[in-house]
Amino acid sequence: MKKPGSANSDNELRGDYTAAGRDYVVPQDWDTYTPEMHDRWRRLHQRQSALAEKYASPQFLEGLGKLDCSYGVPRFEYANLVLGNATGWQLVAVPGFIPDAVFFDHLANRRFPVTRWLREESELDYLVEPDIFHDFFGHVPMLLDPHVADFLALYGKAGERAMEMDALPMLARIYWYTIEFGLIDTRHGLKAFGAGIVSSAGETVFSVTDPEVLRLNFDPVRIMNTAYKIDDFQANYFVLDSLKQLLSELVSLDFGPIYETWRDKAPIPAGTLRDGEKPWQGQLARKES
Numbered sequence: 623m624k625k626p627g628s629a630n631s632d633n634e635l636r637g638d639y640t641a642a643g644r645d646y647v648v649p650q651d652w653d654t655y656t657p658e659m660h661d662r663w664r665r666l667h668q669r670q671s672a673l674a675e676k677y678a679s680p681q682f683l684e685g686l687g688k689l690d691c692s693y694g695v696p697r698f699e700y701a702n703l704v705l706g707n708a709t710g711w712q713l714v715a716v717p718g719f720i721p722d723a724v725f726f727d728h729l730a731n732r733r734f735p736v737t738r739w740l741r742e743e744s745e746l747d748y749l750v751e752p753d754i755f756h757d758f759f760g761h762v763p764m765l766l767d768p769h770v771a772d773f774l775a776l777y778g779k780a781g782e783r784a785m786e787m788d789a790l791p792m793l794a795r796i797y798w799y800t801i802e803f804g805l806i807d808t809r810h811g812l813k814a815f816g817a818g819i820v821s822s823a824g825e826t827v828f829s830v831t832d833p834e835v836l837r838l839n840f841d842p843v844r845i846m847n848t849a850y851k852i853d854d855f856q857a858n859y860f861v862l863d864s865l866k867q868l869l870s871e872l873v874s875l876d877f878g879p880i881y882e883t884w885r886d887k888a889p890i891p892a893g894t895l896r897d898g899e900k901p902w903q904g905q906l907a908r909k910e911s
Protein backbone atom coordinates (compact mmCIF):
# COMPACT_ATOMS: atom_id res chain seq x y z
CA MET A 623 0.00 0.00 0.00
CA LYS A 624 1.08 3.53 -0.65
CA LYS A 625 2.03 5.68 2.28
CA PRO A 626 -0.64 8.14 3.34
CA GLY A 627 0.42 11.60 2.32
CA SER A 628 -0.93 15.04 1.66
CA ALA A 629 -3.49 16.25 -0.82
CA ASN A 630 -3.60 15.71 -4.53
CA SER A 631 -0.05 15.38 -5.84
CA ASP A 632 1.08 12.47 -8.00
CA ASN A 633 1.69 9.24 -6.18
CA GLU A 634 0.24 10.60 -2.97
CA LEU A 635 -3.15 9.87 -1.50
CA ARG A 636 -5.87 12.47 -1.61
CA GLY A 637 -7.24 13.84 1.62
CA ASP A 638 -5.86 15.90 4.46
CA TYR A 639 -3.93 13.74 6.93
CA THR A 640 -2.61 16.58 9.10
CA ALA A 641 -5.32 16.20 11.79
CA ALA A 642 -5.16 12.39 11.87
CA GLY A 643 -3.88 10.64 14.97
CA ARG A 644 -2.66 7.07 15.32
CA ASP A 645 -6.10 5.69 14.53
CA TYR A 646 -6.41 8.05 11.55
CA VAL A 647 -9.81 9.22 12.79
CA VAL A 648 -10.69 12.85 12.04
CA PRO A 649 -13.82 14.94 12.66
CA GLN A 650 -16.29 14.74 9.79
CA ASP A 651 -16.70 18.55 9.88
CA TRP A 652 -20.06 18.26 8.16
CA ASP A 653 -20.50 22.06 8.13
CA THR A 654 -17.63 22.43 5.67
CA TYR A 655 -19.42 20.62 2.83
CA THR A 656 -20.53 23.26 0.30
CA PRO A 657 -23.95 23.56 -1.38
CA GLU A 658 -22.27 22.34 -4.59
CA MET A 659 -21.10 19.21 -2.78
CA HIS A 660 -24.56 18.51 -1.36
CA ASP A 661 -26.01 18.95 -4.84
CA ARG A 662 -23.41 16.60 -6.31
CA TRP A 663 -24.24 14.02 -3.63
CA ARG A 664 -27.95 14.31 -4.45
CA ARG A 665 -27.32 13.66 -8.12
CA LEU A 666 -25.04 10.70 -7.42
CA HIS A 667 -27.57 9.32 -4.96
CA GLN A 668 -30.45 9.71 -7.37
CA ARG A 669 -28.63 8.00 -10.23
CA GLN A 670 -27.28 5.10 -8.19
CA SER A 671 -30.44 4.48 -6.17
CA ALA A 672 -32.48 4.26 -9.38
CA LEU A 673 -30.04 1.65 -10.72
CA ALA A 674 -30.01 -0.14 -7.37
CA GLU A 675 -33.80 -0.55 -7.52
CA LYS A 676 -33.31 -2.72 -10.58
CA TYR A 677 -29.99 -4.40 -10.00
CA ALA A 678 -29.02 -4.39 -6.30
CA SER A 679 -29.81 -7.02 -3.68
CA PRO A 680 -32.85 -6.68 -1.42
CA GLN A 681 -30.59 -6.32 1.63
CA PHE A 682 -28.82 -3.35 0.05
CA LEU A 683 -32.14 -1.67 -0.76
CA GLU A 684 -33.50 -2.32 2.70
CA GLY A 685 -30.39 -0.83 4.30
CA LEU A 686 -30.36 2.18 1.99
CA GLY A 687 -34.00 2.88 2.86
CA LYS A 688 -33.16 3.05 6.55
CA LEU A 689 -30.36 5.58 6.03
CA ASP A 690 -32.34 8.50 4.65
CA CYS A 691 -29.33 9.96 2.87
CA SER A 692 -30.84 11.29 -0.37
CA TYR A 693 -30.85 14.99 0.52
CA GLY A 694 -27.15 15.71 0.65
CA VAL A 695 -23.87 14.56 2.15
CA PRO A 696 -25.00 12.53 5.18
CA ARG A 697 -23.99 13.18 8.78
CA PHE A 698 -22.17 10.20 10.27
CA GLU A 699 -23.62 10.90 13.72
CA TYR A 700 -27.15 10.30 12.38
CA ALA A 701 -26.20 7.11 10.55
CA ASN A 702 -24.53 5.93 13.75
CA LEU A 703 -27.86 6.00 15.59
CA VAL A 704 -29.36 3.67 12.97
CA LEU A 705 -26.28 1.45 12.76
CA GLY A 706 -25.74 1.20 16.49
CA ASN A 707 -29.28 -0.07 16.99
CA ALA A 708 -29.16 -2.50 14.09
CA THR A 709 -25.75 -4.19 14.30
CA GLY A 710 -23.58 -2.28 16.77
CA TRP A 711 -21.38 -0.79 14.03
CA GLN A 712 -20.24 2.85 14.09
CA LEU A 713 -18.79 5.02 11.34
CA VAL A 714 -15.58 6.95 11.90
CA ALA A 715 -14.41 9.67 9.51
CA VAL A 716 -10.94 9.21 7.99
CA PRO A 717 -8.94 11.38 5.56
CA GLY A 718 -8.86 8.61 2.91
CA PHE A 719 -6.94 5.39 2.50
CA ILE A 720 -5.39 4.27 5.80
CA PRO A 721 -2.69 1.68 6.60
CA ASP A 722 -3.78 -1.96 6.54
CA ALA A 723 -3.21 -2.61 10.26
CA VAL A 724 -5.27 0.44 11.23
CA PHE A 725 -8.04 -0.52 8.81
CA PHE A 726 -8.24 -4.04 10.23
CA ASP A 727 -8.24 -2.80 13.82
CA HIS A 728 -11.22 -0.56 13.13
CA LEU A 729 -13.17 -3.37 11.48
CA ALA A 730 -12.36 -5.85 14.26
CA ASN A 731 -13.94 -3.34 16.66
CA ARG A 732 -17.00 -2.69 14.48
CA ARG A 733 -15.87 0.75 13.41
CA PHE A 734 -16.15 1.38 9.68
CA PRO A 735 -13.75 4.02 8.31
CA VAL A 736 -15.53 6.38 5.91
CA THR A 737 -13.53 8.81 3.80
CA ARG A 738 -14.67 12.38 4.41
CA TRP A 739 -14.00 13.97 0.99
CA LEU A 740 -16.36 13.84 -1.98
CA ARG A 741 -15.27 13.23 -5.58
CA GLU A 742 -15.04 16.18 -8.00
CA GLU A 743 -17.62 16.99 -10.65
CA SER A 744 -15.35 15.48 -13.33
CA GLU A 745 -15.23 12.13 -11.51
CA LEU A 746 -18.91 11.24 -11.18
CA ASP A 747 -18.46 8.02 -13.09
CA TYR A 748 -15.08 6.82 -12.12
CA LEU A 749 -12.36 7.05 -9.50
CA VAL A 750 -9.79 4.64 -8.09
CA GLU A 751 -9.62 5.74 -4.45
CA PRO A 752 -12.61 5.48 -2.15
CA ASP A 753 -14.46 8.75 -1.45
CA ILE A 754 -17.41 9.41 0.85
CA PHE A 755 -19.92 8.42 -1.81
CA HIS A 756 -18.32 5.01 -2.33
CA ASP A 757 -17.76 4.44 1.39
CA PHE A 758 -21.16 5.61 2.60
CA PHE A 759 -23.59 4.80 -0.20
CA GLY A 760 -21.75 1.60 -1.13
CA HIS A 761 -20.85 0.12 2.23
CA VAL A 762 -23.11 1.44 4.96
CA PRO A 763 -26.42 -0.10 3.75
CA MET A 764 -24.84 -3.56 3.93
CA LEU A 765 -23.49 -2.88 7.45
CA LEU A 766 -27.14 -2.97 8.53
CA ASP A 767 -27.32 -6.63 7.53
CA PRO A 768 -26.46 -8.88 10.49
CA HIS A 769 -24.53 -11.43 8.41
CA VAL A 770 -22.38 -8.82 6.71
CA ALA A 771 -21.93 -7.02 10.05
CA ASP A 772 -20.53 -10.15 11.71
CA PHE A 773 -18.51 -11.18 8.68
CA LEU A 774 -16.73 -7.82 8.45
CA ALA A 775 -15.77 -7.84 12.11
CA LEU A 776 -14.39 -11.34 11.65
CA TYR A 777 -12.46 -10.16 8.59
CA GLY A 778 -10.95 -7.40 10.70
CA LYS A 779 -9.84 -9.93 13.30
CA ALA A 780 -8.27 -12.11 10.61
CA GLY A 781 -6.04 -9.28 9.43
CA GLU A 782 -3.32 -9.58 12.02
CA ARG A 783 -2.60 -13.24 11.32
CA ALA A 784 -2.60 -12.68 7.57
CA MET A 785 -0.03 -9.91 7.95
CA GLU A 786 2.14 -11.99 10.26
CA MET A 787 2.03 -14.83 7.77
CA ASP A 788 2.81 -12.62 4.79
CA ALA A 789 -0.48 -13.57 3.21
CA LEU A 790 -2.36 -10.27 3.21
CA PRO A 791 -3.05 -10.32 -0.54
CA MET A 792 -4.89 -13.63 -0.09
CA LEU A 793 -7.11 -12.28 2.67
CA ALA A 794 -7.69 -9.00 0.84
CA ARG A 795 -9.13 -10.90 -2.15
CA ILE A 796 -11.92 -12.19 0.11
CA TYR A 797 -12.91 -8.61 0.87
CA TRP A 798 -12.57 -7.59 -2.75
CA TYR A 799 -14.73 -10.34 -4.21
CA THR A 800 -17.47 -10.12 -1.57
CA ILE A 801 -17.74 -6.75 0.20
CA GLU A 802 -16.54 -4.77 -2.84
CA PHE A 803 -17.65 -6.82 -5.88
CA GLY A 804 -19.97 -9.56 -4.60
CA LEU A 805 -23.06 -10.78 -6.44
CA ILE A 806 -25.94 -12.77 -4.99
CA ASP A 807 -28.41 -15.19 -6.58
CA THR A 808 -31.96 -14.31 -5.53
CA ARG A 809 -35.50 -15.44 -6.40
CA HIS A 810 -35.61 -12.41 -8.66
CA GLY A 811 -32.41 -13.28 -10.48
CA LEU A 812 -28.84 -12.12 -10.11
CA LYS A 813 -28.27 -9.00 -7.96
CA ALA A 814 -25.27 -6.95 -6.87
CA PHE A 815 -24.36 -6.17 -3.27
CA GLY A 816 -20.66 -5.20 -3.46
CA ALA A 817 -19.92 -1.55 -2.67
CA GLY A 818 -17.59 -1.13 -5.65
CA ILE A 819 -20.43 -2.21 -7.93
CA VAL A 820 -23.37 -0.34 -6.43
CA SER A 821 -21.42 2.93 -6.28
CA SER A 822 -20.60 2.69 -10.03
CA ALA A 823 -23.23 3.28 -12.72
CA GLY A 824 -21.51 1.28 -15.43
CA GLU A 825 -20.53 -1.71 -13.35
CA THR A 826 -23.94 -2.01 -11.65
CA VAL A 827 -25.48 -2.86 -15.02
CA PHE A 828 -22.49 -4.77 -16.40
CA SER A 829 -21.96 -7.09 -13.42
CA VAL A 830 -25.45 -8.58 -13.42
CA THR A 831 -26.49 -8.35 -17.09
CA ASP A 832 -23.39 -8.98 -19.21
CA PRO A 833 -23.76 -12.40 -20.82
CA GLU A 834 -20.01 -12.89 -21.41
CA VAL A 835 -18.19 -12.01 -18.21
CA LEU A 836 -17.08 -14.97 -16.10
CA ARG A 837 -19.11 -15.64 -12.95
CA LEU A 838 -18.09 -18.34 -10.49
CA ASN A 839 -19.83 -19.87 -7.50
CA PHE A 840 -18.63 -18.48 -4.17
CA ASP A 841 -15.61 -20.48 -3.05
CA PRO A 842 -13.31 -18.88 -0.45
CA VAL A 843 -10.16 -20.78 -1.41
CA ARG A 844 -10.68 -20.07 -5.12
CA ILE A 845 -11.20 -16.41 -4.24
CA MET A 846 -8.00 -16.23 -2.19
CA ASN A 847 -6.15 -17.43 -5.29
CA THR A 848 -7.79 -15.14 -7.83
CA ALA A 849 -6.14 -11.88 -8.92
CA TYR A 850 -8.30 -8.79 -9.42
CA LYS A 851 -8.41 -5.52 -11.33
CA ILE A 852 -8.49 -2.16 -9.62
CA ASP A 853 -8.83 0.08 -12.66
CA ASP A 854 -11.47 -1.61 -14.84
CA PHE A 855 -14.68 -3.61 -14.50
CA GLN A 856 -13.93 -6.99 -12.92
CA ALA A 857 -13.07 -9.84 -15.29
CA ASN A 858 -14.78 -12.32 -12.98
CA TYR A 859 -17.33 -12.15 -10.19
CA PHE A 860 -18.25 -14.61 -7.44
CA VAL A 861 -21.90 -15.38 -6.73
CA LEU A 862 -23.30 -16.13 -3.28
CA ASP A 863 -26.50 -18.12 -2.65
CA SER A 864 -27.14 -16.11 0.50
CA LEU A 865 -25.32 -13.68 2.76
CA LYS A 866 -25.30 -16.39 5.43
CA GLN A 867 -22.75 -18.22 3.33
CA LEU A 868 -20.17 -15.54 4.11
CA LEU A 869 -20.06 -16.64 7.72
CA SER A 870 -20.90 -20.32 7.41
CA GLU A 871 -18.14 -21.01 4.92
CA LEU A 872 -15.51 -18.77 6.46
CA VAL A 873 -15.68 -19.36 10.22
CA SER A 874 -14.90 -23.03 9.75
CA LEU A 875 -11.96 -22.38 7.43
CA ASP A 876 -8.45 -22.88 8.83
CA PHE A 877 -6.58 -20.02 7.15
CA GLY A 878 -3.08 -20.97 8.33
CA PRO A 879 -2.53 -24.04 6.12
CA ILE A 880 -4.29 -22.32 3.21
CA TYR A 881 -1.92 -19.35 3.42
CA GLU A 882 1.08 -21.66 3.66
CA THR A 883 0.04 -23.65 0.63
CA TRP A 884 -0.64 -20.77 -1.74
CA ARG A 885 0.93 -17.54 -0.55
CA ASP A 886 4.09 -17.96 -2.66
CA LYS A 887 2.28 -19.11 -5.80
CA ALA A 888 1.09 -16.77 -8.52
CA PRO A 889 -2.69 -16.17 -8.33
CA ILE A 890 -5.04 -17.27 -11.09
CA PRO A 891 -5.36 -14.35 -13.52
CA ALA A 892 -8.73 -12.59 -13.34
CA GLY A 893 -11.24 -13.91 -15.86
CA THR A 894 -9.73 -17.39 -16.26
CA LEU A 895 -11.77 -20.58 -16.04
CA ARG A 896 -9.58 -23.49 -14.99
CA ASP A 897 -9.74 -27.00 -16.50
CA GLY A 898 -12.76 -28.85 -15.22
CA GLU A 899 -14.19 -25.80 -13.50
CA LYS A 900 -17.88 -24.98 -14.01
CA PRO A 901 -19.00 -21.37 -14.11
CA TRP A 902 -22.01 -20.18 -12.12
CA GLN A 903 -25.19 -20.84 -14.02
CA GLY A 904 -28.38 -19.03 -13.26
CA GLN A 905 -30.70 -16.24 -14.20
CA LEU A 906 -29.00 -13.03 -15.29
CA ALA A 907 -30.72 -9.73 -14.69
CA ARG A 908 -32.40 -8.24 -17.71
CA LYS A 909 -30.98 -5.01 -18.99
CA GLU A 910 -33.63 -2.32 -18.75
CA SER A 911 -33.44 0.95 -20.59
Ligand code: HBI
Nearest residue numbers: 718719720721722725735794797
Ligand atom coordinates in the same frame (compact mmCIF):
# COMPACT_ATOMS: atom_id res chain seq x y z
N1 HBI B 1 -8.42 2.33 3.98
N2 HBI B 1 -9.99 4.05 4.00
C1 HBI B 1 -9.62 2.81 3.63
N3 HBI B 1 -10.49 2.06 2.91
C2 HBI B 1 -10.18 0.79 2.53
O1 HBI B 1 -11.00 0.12 1.89
C3 HBI B 1 -8.92 0.26 2.87
C4 HBI B 1 -8.04 1.09 3.62
N4 HBI B 1 -6.84 0.61 3.97
C5 HBI B 1 -6.40 -0.73 3.66
C6 HBI B 1 -7.36 -1.48 2.82
N5 HBI B 1 -8.53 -0.99 2.50
C7 HBI B 1 -7.04 -2.84 2.26
O2 HBI B 1 -5.73 -2.79 1.78
C8 HBI B 1 -7.23 -3.99 3.26
O3 HBI B 1 -8.56 -4.48 3.13
C9 HBI B 1 -6.32 -5.14 2.96
Ligand code: FE
Nearest residue numbers: 752802817818
Ligand atom coordinates in the same frame (compact mmCIF):
# COMPACT_ATOMS: atom_id res chain seq x y z
FE1 FE C 1 -14.85 0.02 -0.54
